[in-house]
Amino acid sequence: MKKPFTLFLILLIVAFLVTWPYYMYLYETGKINFTQTDDEDYRGIITFCDFPHWSVDDPIGFNFIKKKIQDFEYLHPGVIIEFEPIKNGNFYYDVNDIIGNSKPDIIPITSDSPFIYNDKLEPLNKYLDxxxxxxxxxxxxxxxxxxxxxxxxxxxxxxxxxYINSDLFSKKEVEVPQNGEWSYEEFTDDMTKLTYQEGKKEKKDFYGITMYMERSYNLWGFLMADGANIFDDKGMVLFKGPQAESGLKKLIELYSKGAIDPVSFSGDYGKIWDSFAVNKESAALVDESYKVQYLKYLENKNKLFQFDIVLYPEGDGDVPITMSPKIYGYGITKQSDKKKLDMAFKFVKFIVDSQENVEKIGYIPVKKDVPITDEIMKKIDMAVKYTDNIPKNWHDKNIMINKALIDGLKNKESEKVILERIQKALN
Incomplete structure (x- = not known):
């Protein structure tokens, strides 16, 4: 019984002595690598926060993301996406608050997010071919x-x-702009007609337009109506000159006619929204285009009037131009674990890749050749094409400019004085 085993052992030793030099040759020439590798993907928790993405089927706005999480976790066993909804509408305050010591791994960003410029996010170049x-x-x-x-x-x-209340337009016999386009003269005339009082004993005020001003880009479509630019020939940021002055004069005129809902100056977005959507006191609301899907939901449930969307009025510039951060997306906060970073990127890519669903949550696709089927979304696509990108790191400057405009309008200052306020804010 021992002889077969002894023979086997001898053969094994001979085989080792014969083959070992060959394997050493392969190792030394780099044709084989004995270093152990660990190809196992990250397993664990990835934290993620996001704003609501409303749709006609989802008035709360989180089904889109929850479905993405469910599908991603199924495809990547051992990965848990811990989701924290952001319910407040104020982007900058909320995300600044949650990016402290217990920061989420993935956060929503726009092109003016401070986190792009203050070393809070991971660079992603290596993932993008x-x-x-x-x-x-x-x-x-x-x-x-x-x-x-x-x-x-x-x-x-x-x-x-x-956004316009088509019922109020009809009531005051004001024609809805064809294809969503109108001249600034038509716009001013219409907003004046839609500013009126009703009632004998208890009078109710109605206004042409309402808008959130303080931390938004809603005013720029009026300021740029006459072709004002925010860059000079050398690429330096500015807002001055005849076109800037005349655009500002148009906004002052609108305010002097009483057509701007006073709630616009309150800084309370909830009151501004209610003035248009709930109390029906404003004929038009200036707001971000992705909220169209929530208004569609309300309209379908008979909780809203018939509404439509129009572009900014055209002044001497002959185009409904405006300025906006324009792009919504996701960033990954600083990570010490490379595998976790890799998995976080896979999840972000998983969210954004299916562009056919983006229209349903109010956005225009960022990929080429993705068709837009809804007629209102086609108007929004046109508005996006007329939208200039903001300058780099513009967020804080925009807030200061808005404050200068709000104070100037409240104090009934001239366009020249308000422009001086703006220049001080920029310098």
Missing amino acids: KSYKNLLKEDVLNRFIYNNSVYGIPLGMYTSIL
């Missing part, structure tokens, strides 16, 4: 680039537009 970049519309990815690094992956495009 040329084929992916070629799928995107022109300049989309550039909105998330700072110092040659990409800090965000885009989901969809948006801008500021005017």
Whole structure:
């Protein structure tokens, strides 16, 4: 019984002595590597926060993301996406608050998010090859680039537009602009007609237009109506000159006619929304375009009047131009675990890749050749094309400019004085 085993052992030793030099040769020439590798993907918790993405079927706005999480976890066993909904409408306050010591791994960003510029996010260049970049519309990815690094992956495009109460327009025999386009003269005339009082004993005021001003880009469509630019020939940021002055004069005129709902100056977005959507006191609301899907939901449930959307009025510039952060997407906060970073990117890519669903949550697709089927969304697509990108790191400057405008309008100052306020804010 021992002889077969002894023979086997001898043969094994001989085989080792014969083959070992060959394996050493392969190792030394780099044709084989004995280093152990661990190809196992990250398993664990990835934290993620996001704003609501409303749709006609989802008035709460989180089904889109929850479905993405469910599908991703199924495809990646051992990965748990811990989701924290952001329910408040104020982007900057909320995300600044939650990006402290217990920061989420993935956060929503726009092209003016401070986190792109203050070293809070991971650069993502290594994950983005040329084929992916070629799928995107022109300049989309550039909105998330700072110092040659990409800090965000885009989901969809948006801008500021005017929502109108078609019933109030009809009641006052004001024609809804054809194809969503109107001249500034028509706009001013219509807003004046839609500003009136009703009632004998208890009078109720109605206004042409309402808008949130303080931390938004809603005013720029009026300020740029006459072709004002915010860059000079050298690429320096400015807002001055004849076109800027005349655009501001148009806004002052609208205010002097009483057509702007006073609640617009309150800084309370909830009151502004209610003035238009609930109390029906304003004929038009300036707001971000992705909220169209929530209004559609209300309209379908008979909780709203018939509404439509129109573009900013055209002044001497002859186009309904405005300015907006324009791109909504996601960034990944600083990570010490490379595998976790890799998995976080996979999840972000999983969210944004299916662009056919983006229209249903109110965004214009960022990828080329994705058709837009809804007629209102086609108008929004046109508005996005007329929207200029904001300058780099513009968020704080925009807030200061808005404050200068609000104070100037309240104090009934001239366009020249308000422009001086703006220049002080920029310098």
